[in-house]
Amino acid sequence: MIILFCNHPLAPREVDPDYLEEWEAAGRHGFGRSLVSFEDLTAGLPLRRLPAEGVCLYRGWMLKPEHYDRLYQALDGRLLTTPEQYRFGHLFPNSYLHLEGFTPESVWSDRPDRFESLLAGFGQDPVIIKDYVKSRKHEWLEACYIPRADQGAAVVRTFVERQGEDLVGGLVVRRFEAFEQVGVHPQSGLPTFREYRLFFADGRLVMSFPYWGEKLEGPEPPSEPFASLAARLPAR
Known part of the structure; x- marks a missing residue:
């Protein structure tokens, strides 16, 4: 098994510093290790120094499905996770259908401009918003958490604006569960x-x-x- 880490953007033969600890641990435990340029992969540039053989597991920054497809093809299908499996785990609506009843109630649309109909089903209950992949939870009050769904328009618009071109798939509204x-x-x-x-x-x-x-x-x-x-x- 070869673990494929993202390289340092300014030193392509070195691992990205955020993955250095895992890179070293993989070596101690006998895994093969290799590097890929996240920047080249997402920009559609040639990928250099990929492993010529062996099953690979990608461990790096989040990839859009089309970028994962490209990596899979560049490795001749030797990634442990197939593109279909990646889409299942990566895009929220795909996995929700298997987890309904065990995860907070959720609705979604690939049209973010239709958010009002998504919010309407939650009445005055609290919700959070995200796209098909991630939220902006570190902007909790501005672009994630809505105390009352019927008063959430400003938060949704802020979320969509700040996601910009990084918004993946569409908009998801999830019922907020008040954990400890x-x-x-x-x-x-x-x-x-x-x-x-x-x-x-x-x-x-x-x-x-x-x-x-x-x-x-x-x-x-x-x-x-x-x-x-x-x-x-x-x-x-």
């Missing part, structure tokens, strides 16, 4: 909650850790309910 707040983000002022990230490979839990990186008091979430969900998803 454990702090406030020191840079953005975003409220942080008791949340965990769980990573699965082929339906098996391989890692669980607090979403915000800091150790939380109390028990971790049980893995069994999430393992059963992961096992039925059409992705690695």
Whole structure:
């Protein structure tokens, strides 16, 4: 297995500093390592020094589906995750259909200008907004969280404006679930909650850790309910 990391944009034979710790860990654990230029990949430029053989796993900055397709083709289909699997996990509406009932109620449209009809179904309840891939959660009050859905037009417009060309797919409105707040983000002022990230490979839990990186008091979430969900998803 070769892990394909993004390189340093100014030193192409070095790993991006944000991935240095993982690069070194991969080497210690016997994985093959290689580099790819995120800038060249997303600009449609030739990709240099890609591995000539072996199954690869991309570990780098988020790619739009069309850029992932290009990397897959450049590697002759040797990426562990296929473009179809990538789209499933990357674009929210695709995975929601498999998780409905286990994740907050959500609606979406590929027409962001029709946001009023999306908000209408939530009445006066709180919601958050995002595109098909990500939110602007670090601009919590300006471009993410809406205390009352029926008064959310300004927040939606700000979100769409700030996303600009980076807006992927369309607009998603999700019912806000009030988890236990454990702090406030020191840079953005975003409220942080008791949340965990769980990573699965082929339906098996391989890692669980607090979403915000800091150790939380109390028990971790049980893995069994999430393992059963992961096992039925059409992705690695």
